[in-house]
Amino acid sequence: MRLKIIQQLVNVNMIYASQPAQIAKLRTKQAKKPDVKLDVARKSVLNYLLLGLVYFVIFGLLFSIYDFVHQPAFFVNMVALFSLMTISQGFMSFYNVFYESKDLQFYRPYAFSDAEVIAGKSISVILTLLMAILPLVSYFLILPVQAGGFNPLGILLGLFCALILLGVLFLATIILSHLITKTLFFKKHTTLVSNIMVGIGSLLSLGAYLYLNLVQTHRVEVTGGADIPILFPPFTAFHQFILHPFDGEAILGLMGWILVLLVLIGLVRKIVIPQFYDAALAVATNQTVKERVKAIHVGQKDSFRQFVIQYHRRLLSDGTLMVQVLLMMSILPYIFLLSGAAGASKNIGGLSPYLTPQYLVPLTLVAILIGVFNSFGGLTSIGISLERENFEYLRSLPIDFKRYLFMKFWLLYLVQSILPVILLVGVCLYFGVHPLAILAMLLIWVVTTIPICIRDYVKDFQNFSTNWTNITELMTRHRGNAVLQSILLIVFLFVMFLLIIVSFIWTYHSVSTLLAVILYSIILLIGAAISYTIYRKKIRTLYQEIGE
Structure with a gap:
């Protein structure tokens, strides 16, 4: 086999192996500077190498x-x-x-x-699998x-x-x-x-x-x-x-x-x-x-709510959607948390004494960490663009479109929250978290997820797209540099883990159960106020852009 020929074939096939959004971004960059030669294949290869090295370090250090x-x-x-x-x-x-x-x-x-x-072609595939x-x-x-x-x-x-x-x-x-x-x-x-x-x-x-x-x-x-x-x-x-x-x-x-x-x-x-x-x-x-666009009928016998539910039952039936969006976003935080919990449990002689209402502050931080991971890139971030041409067709129907978007958001939020809530409660019960602490974590989880989801929902409406070929491309259409995002993820995890550890130590030495409940109540009230404010602001922005 000739190595130069293989190299040329790799360069060609990197176009098919790479994410469409990544290729589109590189081509846009080339269009801005047409005089500067941009090697798309080389950029893609370097991106996969760097991203693979980031995962190499993350999982290498995490499981060492x-x-x-x-x-x-x-x-x-x-x-x-x-x-x-x-x-x-x-x-x-x-x-x-x-x-x-x-x-x-x-x-x-x-x-x-x-x-x-x-x-x-095989080398092109291997480059895309470096993260695993x-x-x-x-x-x-x-x-x-x-x-x-x-x-x-x-x-x-x-x-x-x-x-x-x-x-x-x-x-x-x-x-x-x-x-x-x-x-x-x-x-x-x-x-x-x-x-x-x-x-x-x-x-x-x-x-x-x-x-x-x-x-x-x-x-x-x-x-x-x-x-x-x-x-x-x-x-x-x-x-x-x-x-x-x-x-x-x-x-x-x-x-x-x-x-x-x-x-x-x-x-x-x-x-x-x-x-x-x-x-x-x-x-x-x-x-x-x-042909994806199908006739949509709002029957007279069915209520508007039933129509919305039945329509989205068909819309959300894609297996890739369920795996890449719902499953991944639900399990991802536990990949990091459970590994850290294993090491912490070994060093402190068990986790059970630290999962009581006295430790509501660090458990609140854990719930916030889980909520952030469960929110970004969820159904609410792609739910409108997922409809493609159907969205404009629905908009032309004699229906209350504001009400439709309102119900759509809460339906998507409910669907994407079912598995994360089950996992959160199940993992807490498995480790013996106090029932009151579980309830407290669930409230914080809700307060954390709603503002992130409504922000992504409105952003999807503002950047409505029908020109996508698969769920992965739709999810990554507005993402920036993958390596930079991975680095930011590491920084976020490091900061949150540091805060959780410090709060556990502080609670152990200085915080009583009564003080923990008071601090938690303050955090919950402030968080609820911020969450409600963001929600109302984003909904108002959405209604203004609809113009109806």
Whole structure:
């Protein structure tokens, strides 16, 4: 294979692998300075590299608190979870680059070998998956460092094992994508199958992550970390080989993974490479464009409220929407909080004594942190643009449009709040938070989320868009630099964690239950006043812009 040819193919395929909003932003920047040559592919590659490094540092530092050496379950479970995330995210990336791009017919007249085309497209996909790949690699580096400090041999063994695992995941994703896209059912129901694949992978990985963090935190508190369940035992072979490379059992386990890798290489050479041109062209030929705008009837027998509910039941039935918006925004704060809770529980001998009404102030900060994560990028931030042309059609109907937008906001807010509230109450009950403290946290959560959601709702109306192709593009259409946002996220987390820790220490030494209740009441009243003021102001702005 020719490296220069592969590099050119990578540059071309980065357009398909990258988010449309990111490409549009780079092209807008190029339009402002037409005399300055802007390498879009290079910018995209650097952006993914930087973002991957940020996640590498975040998850590397975050999970370095676990004892990977003496508790292999910590290592195995995190590697298994990020492996699952890599496959679930990789499926859609592979599909977009290999099949949805519909550019394979243009390569045939040129002197590109099938292997070069696959290599170029595969590298493009790998770059987009660095946010999942690099955190996975970090665990293979943390383990040898914890075992013997900066040991070059151990680090090399860790990287060697990581490469084997990534090779298996990569080839398995290629084969999975190839086999699924060849089926007649996929050709007829591409969106449905894609949503199911993404949904199952995300639900399994994030659900298992949440469960394992709960179990790990609880058992660290009770037993010091013993008897933590292992999610996928075959990954134990990597743990054994890195720590004991000359052990017979460890060598045998690693040879098993190498055998799987060789089998997958053979399958790709025999099945995928000879057929992927025809399979991709068949998918492109069978795809049809469906008209999204449908007739909307407001029946005389049904009330206006029933019409709004039934209409949004159809509008919110997209599987990708449920996974990327509702599930991710609900679980994301617990990814950070539960890891910190495990470390704190180990150091202070249990969390139960610190989850009473006496600690309402730090628990309030925790609720604020969760509420912020549960609000940004939710349904309320895309609910209007999600309607596309239907929105203007509804606006032309003889209905009270202000009332419609009012009901729409609260319906979207209610739908996106169901899972976060269930998780908040469930996690609190699991850790034994006092019932009054749970109620207090829920009130603070509501006060935190309403102003953020109404702000995003009005912003979506002001920046109403129909020119989007997928939910991800719609969610990211107005976002700035992803690396800068990740850095700001780290700063926000650091500040909030610092405030929570300081408030716990301050409460432990100086705050009684009565004083905690008084302070909480003051915070709640001030927060409610601010929340109501922002809500009224934004609703008034929305009504003024409607002009009805």
